[in-house]
Amino acid sequence: MYVSHCHQSYHGGMARWEPDSRSRLEQAAMALYAERGFDDTTVAQITERAGLTERTFFRHFSDKREVLFGGAGALQDLLVGAVVDAPPSASPIDAVAGALDAVGAMFADRRAFARVRQAIIGGSTELQERELIKLATLSAAVADALRLRGVGDPAAGLTGEVAVAVFKVAFEQWVGGADPRDLTQLMRDGLDELKSVTSDA
Amino acid sequence: MYVSHCHQSYHGGMARWEPDSRSRLEQAAMALYAERGFDDTTVAQITERAGLTERTFFRHFSDKREVLFGGAGALQDLLVGAVVDAPPSASPIDAVAGALDAVGAMFADRRAFARVRQAIIGGSTELQERELIKLATLSAAVADALRLRGVGDPAAGLTGEVAVAVFKVAFEQWVGGADPRDLTQLMRDGLDELKSVTSDA
Numbered sequence: 001m002y003v004s005h006c007h008q009s010y011h012g013g014m015a016r017w018e019p020d021s022r023s024r025l026e027q028a029a030m031a032l033y034a035e036r037g038f039d040d041t042t043v044a045q046i047t048e049r050a051g052l053t054e055r056t057f058f059r060h061f062s063d064k065r066e067v068l069f070g071g072a073g074a075l076q077d078l079l080v081g082a083v084v085d086a087p088p089s090a091s092p093i094d095a096v097a098g099a100l101d102a103v104g105a106m107f108a109d110r111r112a113f114a115r116v117r118q119a120i121i122g123g124s125t126e127l128q129e130r131e132l133i134k135l136a137t138l139s140a141a142v143a144d145a146l147r148l149r150g151v152g153d154p155a156a157g158l159t160g161e162v163a164v165a166v167f168k169v170a171f172e173q174w175v176g177g178a179d180p181r182d183l184t185q186l187m188r189d190g191l192d193e194l195k196s197v198t199s200d201a
Numbered sequence: 202m203y204v205s206h207c208h209q210s211y212h213g214g215m216a217r218w219e220p221d222s223r224s225r226l227e228q229a230a231m232a233l234y235a236e237r238g239f240d241d242t243t244v245a246q247i248t249e250r251a252g253l254t255e256r257t258f259f260r261h262f263s264d265k266r267e268v269l270f271g272g273a274g275a276l277q278d279l280l281v282g283a284v285v286d287a288p289p290s291a292s293p294i295d296a297v298a299g300a301l302d303a304v305g306a307m308f309a310d311r312r313a314f315a316r317v318r319q320a321i322i323g324g325s326t327e328l329q330e331r332e333l334i335k336l337a338t339l340s341a342a343v344a345d346a347l348r349l350r351g352v353g354d355p356a357a358g359l360t361g362e363v364a365v366a367v368f369k370v371a372f373e374q375w376v377g378g379a380d381p382r383d384l385t386q387l388m389r390d391g392l393d394e395l396k397s398v399t400s401d402a
Contacts, residue, residue: 091398091401092398092401093398093399093401094401128334129330129333129334132330132333132334132337133329133330133333136333153374154370154371154374154390154391154394155394155397155398157370157373158366158367158370158391158394158395158398159398161362161366161369161370162363162366162395162398162399165359165362165363165366166359168362169355169358169359169362170355172358173354173355189355190355190359191399193355193356193359194359194363194399195399195400196356197292197293197294197356197359197360197363198294198363198392198395198396198399198400199396199399199400200292200293200294200295
């Protein structure tokens with residue numbers, strides 16, 4: 001069966017080459033995860049709704065979980081790249097602050113998507129575990145990028161943890177509530193709050 | 202078969218009541234995990250080596266993984282209790298610093314055990330995931346304890362993350378290297394380092 005529920009191809013049928021197949025699979029998967037729950041959604045259901053084959057699905061994603069974590073690599077590359085490329089004079093925390101600004105810009109128009117994704121992840125222990133692994137990997141990658149800048153230990157490891165802590169807490173505020181601030185501002189305010197908290201001894 | 206490899210009962214045989222059965226199971230399990238790897242060790246092998254029954258094993262642990270995480274509850278209770286019981290005048294970071302001192306004291310004579318445990322966990326993706334979940338749960342529990350003290354958000358969430366970041370980085374130094382400092386000192390120095398890092402903007 002080859003019926004698309006949420007997609008009308010402008011070719012009037014299925015083209016052999018599908019330039020937007022990845023995003024169509026993402027949209028179909030997210031809609032199904034939100035409707036039926038992650039555990040009860042199959043790859044066959046995703047491809048049916050997207051009007052694509054399972055072979056196409058597995059060309060883009062290793063499994064149905066990776067639809068939700070496909071952006072993790074780009075997020076890490078962005079953070080690491082911004083830390084590495086920060087001016088030589090920048091302190092570790094300044095390098096991280098600049099990297100978080102870049103991350104905020106990347107997410108600027110994705111709040112609705114992020115909210116749906118967060119709700120899906122909150123409903124599955126397996127996905128929460130995967131999310132924790134993603135964050136721990138990010139923290140380690142930022143620490144390694146700082147070491148490339150000549151930052152020693154434990155400063156590099158701690159600053160990597162700080163970067164992810166600020167991102168995580170701000171992200172939860174951004175997707176969770178009615179806070180009018182954008183993600184960039186929430187992360188800047190979080191970093192200021194962290195400075196205030198740690199100096200308050 | 203009922204031969205114990207690492208335990209000589211002082212009753213000269215198997216007592217019906219085994220006051221030290223939990224620690225015997227722990228020791229047998231840790232030795233086997235280190236020798237054979239976590240994945241290739243069965244509960245049957247653990248109980249055989251400890252000279253105890255599987256029924257006794259499952260009275261103490263839900264599965265073979267929990268042998269390595271049985272202390273997580275005590276660690277969390279200690280951290281949370283110390284935060285809640287800190288003097289009313291203590292700042293959030295001071296409350297956390299006091300709690301980390303208590304944690305350092307708890308681990309003081311467990312460095313050899315911690316090293317074996319860390320090596321076992323490093324060899325298994327499943328265990329690394331479980332460790333990340335433990336740390337995330339700790340962070341959330343510390344944040345909740347701070348909220349009970351009237352600390353607002355995002356300060357509570359950020360300080361919870363800081364507590365676990367300092368613990369995690371110091372713990373890795375403590376078990377990993379030849380650093381002569383004890384865990385308490387490493388965490389105090391880590392917290393100072395974090396203050397220095399975050400103020401260096």
